[in-house]
Amino acid sequence: MSNFPLVVDNLSFRYRTRPELAIENISFELKQGELLLIAGSSGCGKTTLARCINGLIPRSYRGERSGSVLLHGKEVAEMQIPEMAQIVGTLLQDPERQIVASNVYNEIAFGPENLGLPRDEIVERVELAMKRLKIEYLRDRETFNLSGGEKQKVALAGLLSMNPSILLLDEPLASLDPASAHEALEVFRSLADEGKTVILVEHRVEDAIETHPDRLLYMEGGRIKYLGTIENLPSEIDHTQVKLPAQWVVKRVKEQKKPVETPHQHKVDEGGEPLVVFEDVSFRYSEESPLILQNVNLKINRGDLIAVLGPNGAGKSTLVKHAIGLLKPTSGRVFIQGEDTRKMSVAQIAKVLGYVFQSPTHMLYAQTVREELEFGPKNLGFEIEPMNKSVAESLSTVNLNGFEEYPPLGLSFGQQKRTTIAAVLAMQSKIMIMDEPTAGQDFANYTRFMDALCSASIDSQSILSANFASTLFITHDLDLAVTYANRVLLFGDKHIVADGKPEDVLKDTDLLLKYRVRPTSLLRLNLDLLARTKRFLPAESLAAFSF
Amino acid sequence: MLVTWKYRIRDTFIQRLDPRTRLIYMLCIIFAITLPDIWDYRIILPLFLISLTLYFLARIEWKDVKRAWLFIGVFVFFIVGLNGVLSGRGGPDSVTNIPSPVLFILPLKIPFTEIGWDIPLTIAKLWFSMVQITRMLTMAILAFPIPYTMDPNIYGTAFKRMGSSDKISFTMDLAFRFLPTLARDFSITMDAQRARGYEMDKLRGGIAARLRRLAPLIIPVVMQSTVTGEEVIDAMDLRAFGTTPRTWLKELHYQPRDYMMLAFGVSILIGCCVLKWGLGIGEFFVPDFFTILFVK
Known part of the structure; x- marks a missing residue:
């Protein structure tokens, strides 16, 4: 051997x-x-x-x-x-794709059961795997109710029980x-240390x-x-x-001696009326269930490019679903351009506010990309001429020209994602909301995608600022907030715990850690150089400011 | 990822029963009614009352099941019941063959045409409709509490211990969880399309046009289900499912109450067969007290 x-x-x-x-x-x-x-x-x-x-x-x-x-x-x-x-035990990208059983204990036992091992041995292996990953407390929980991190630990325990x-x-x-992610990486290292x-x-x-x-x-x-x-x-x-790591990028950029452009910042129109207002909003799904939102107050202004950060399951998606009217507050009120969402249908709100869901497969249905993009405008009662114009412009904006007659479900994941953005662009809403816009894409693809959406040069606006009065996106990726946002909301404990410019909110690293947001090398480097840069910049742009 | 029904542990007689007992008892009742083709209210009504008692013993909260009851109500009362009243079909021939007083004639016409029928609404059809609804409910209210009161972790084990193969047992386990997963995907898709201005209550046009307008809901849900199915297969393959006879970790043991319940179910099945095939009791007939209500 x-x-x-x-x-x-x-x-x-x-x-x-x-x-x-x-x-x-x-x-x-x-x-x-x-x-x-x-x-x-x-x-x-x-x-x-x-x-x-x-x-x-x-x-x-x-x-x-x-x-x-x-x-x-x-x-x-x-x-x-x-x-x-x-x-070989394989842990897939999304733990949800790996879990087959309905409760944690059964899930971990699934592999050894399939191997036809004796009961005593299965029990021993399951107990060992749970102990190894310190998840004994999860043993009787339903798998679909676990958080993302818990699901991954359970999926990993399911592999360890097969003793690969x-x-x-x-x-x-x-x-x-x-x-x-940090906890998972620690576990991976310790497993290697154990042989x-x-x-x-x-x-x-x-x-x-x-x-x-x-x-x-x-x-x-x-x-x-x-x-x-x-x-x-x-x-x-x-x-x-x-x-x-940001320091490595800076070093490479300096070595390559390529000119790097400093991105232009989105401007906040502080004088205008806010587009969306949350007024003491609290929400629970039913009378017996706990509060998900509690006394949330928020104003979205023109020019805002907001990143919403916070732990898994904190209620970030619940928050934005109130803005589109898919959920109505248990108490408090939400206003869209001054009108109470309780008095508006979702279709009425959609004229003002476009919402891109996390998974394209929950949105895409049409036979062609063109038909997909026409869906929203048709629902909102657009005339043929303006609709065609809007669809053509949206396609061009997300660089999908030439794909008009393609079936959207046959496109790559990145192209599907861009189709969903174009579908919302075509509706000509004033506000864009995106739930995890980079989920499922790799670094190179999502950087290109976010650059295309958010980056503005001196003589032209970004796609977002040219088409929307304001944008809000939910993300786990702190660097997206550092690089693209001009305002950050930190959400946790059922309410907004911090709201302000990225430079103000993200400097409090203790607060970030409390809400499971780990400072990255890009954030740390930006904080180190803030006195010289005056604002957060992408890693490449920091090369001009670092020693 | 598959989700499960709104199961909750309740300390009830029904939940203390072995899952096999519940499934076998349910099958006994279904076969007792359908195999000998029982239409006699004197047999159906007691069976219905027994099923109803078992349903209440399950102590399921109304808020958990009101939607499901609405669906069953619409199906049983409006589709099955109305069909029975209007056509008298779906049961024994005697409903339409025996002479029965006509209550009134219902003129039905295809809109914008001269084509139509005069439907006689007889006392026999009305009684048949009521018996049919009771029969359906007798069976439905035995099956209905299962998702809410049976631990989803033992679906597969229950089928395995009833003699199914590993593959069939796990397929049943997955199938039980498919419906709530479908409901979750439907709800997310519905939200995603509503956010694009889609309004279901504004479906217009003929049946074909309405079905086309449902495509934005149906296609993503079907796609999502297909993807979920493929993911489950990959995940099971990577963990060696189906390659050797598997060990089912959970063990099930019958208790005296299970034997009693099983004996009760089997007795009902045998009793119904003997009544119908041995004694000729169980055919459809309209009781006099019902006819008298309408004919003086």
Whole structure:
């Protein structure tokens, strides 16, 4: 038997439906207890590599494979699923996709039950997995009622109970709030220290380096571009493709000596009447259920570009659903342009306020992108001529020209997301609200997407400021608030705990930590340089101010 | 991810029963009514009262079930009941064959045409409709409390211990949770489309046009269900489901109350079969007291 739990040798794979190779000549081996970070932008081949390691290729995904993947000296393609499932445990990007049972104990027992193990052994394994992750208190909880972080721990416990020697973690931080992500990374490190071989696939290198990976494998175009220690990461690794610590980005920008433009700030029109007003709003779903919102007071003004931060399940989505009228306050009032939402239908409010839901699959239905974009304007009673004009402009704005006749559900996730934004743009509402606009997208894609939406140059406005009087987005990503917002709301304990300019709200790092928002390297660097910059800037722009 | 029904632990006789007992008892009653084709109110009514007693013993809060009751009410009273009154079909031939006094003639006409029928509303049809509603409710109120009073963690185990294969048992487990998941997805989609100005109460046009206008709700829900299904399959594959005979961790044990309940259910089934096939009791007939109410 090989000394290496995993050996990948000259591995190439081409999907049956694609002409080009997805991965090419990949070779590396992993020692017991080693933690390997695999990074790279979308389409670099890291997911294909992961599928080759956990055996989904060649079992579930057909194509041409050459080279070999050996688990403890045995070729993956020749192994049976039960044997393989006991060697490689795969944690999927979204823990919701992984959980099958309705309660925590059953979920953790699911794998060992499938292996046909004796009852006593199953119980022992489940108890051990819960103890290892300190989640004994969750044992009788229903899985769908858990928070994002809890779900992930339960999914991980479900893997540990199968006692795999290799853990394959596929973008495990994607759906977690910053504090939960930090806790998860600590667990991954400790599992490696205990002798598990851990493969962490993650484009947010900045966060992943908290696990002190033994090596980083950086992929580009299906090939390995770099394999070595993270400290020696060469400067060719593109900081626009993976999220690197702010100091590293500054260093790279300085070395490259490229001119960097400082983004222009959105201006707040403080003189005008507020567009949305929350007046002592409290809300609960039913008489017996606890309060979700309590005495919330908020004014959204023209020019606001607001980031809403706060822990998972704090009620951020509940807050914004009050603005669109999908929920009505239990007490207090919400006004849209001076009118009480209790007296308005959702359709009436939609003329003023556009709301982009988190998941495109909950919105998209039409046969073509054009039809999808016409849906809102038709509902709002647009005439044909203005509707066509609005649809054409919206398509052009989100750079989807040429996709008019494509089926929206056949587009890539990023394109679907842009279609949902265009669908709201076409309604010509005054206010745009986005729930987790970057969810499910990798760093390179979401940075491009947010830049396109929010960045303004000196001679032209951003898409958002040109089309909307104000914008509000909910996010877990503190750096989005630092980079794009001109106002930050910190939500927790059922109400708004801080509201103001990013520079004012985000400087109180103790308050942030209290509400599970962990300061990032970009925030810390911005705070260090604030005396010189006078406002928060993206990492590249900070290069001009740092020593 | 699949969600579950609004299950809550209640210290009731019904919840103390083994889930298999409840499922088998329900099947006994369904077969007792349908296999020998019982239409005699003297048998149906006691069975209905027993089912109703069991429903109340489950002590389900009205607020939890009022929507479901609304749905059942519309289905049973308006669809089944109305069909019975108007056509007399869906039951024994004797409803329409036996001579029965006509209460009144209902003229039905297809709008904008001369085509129409004069529907005689007889006492037999009216009685049949009432018996049909009672039959349906007798069965429905046994099945209805299950999602609210049976622990979702033992759905699969219950079917496995009743002799189903691993795959069928887990399929039943997933199927039980599919409906509330569908409801959740429908609610999110509804919110997403309402935020785009969609108003369901403004559906206009003929049936085809109305169905087309429902596409913004139906297509995303169907897509979401498909995605959820594929995710569940992947997650189960990665954890070796279906490759070897599995161990079902939860154990179920019959208690004396279960044996009593099962004996009761089986007795009803046998009793109904003997009454109908052995003694010829259980056919449809209109009791005199009902006819007298209308004919002096």
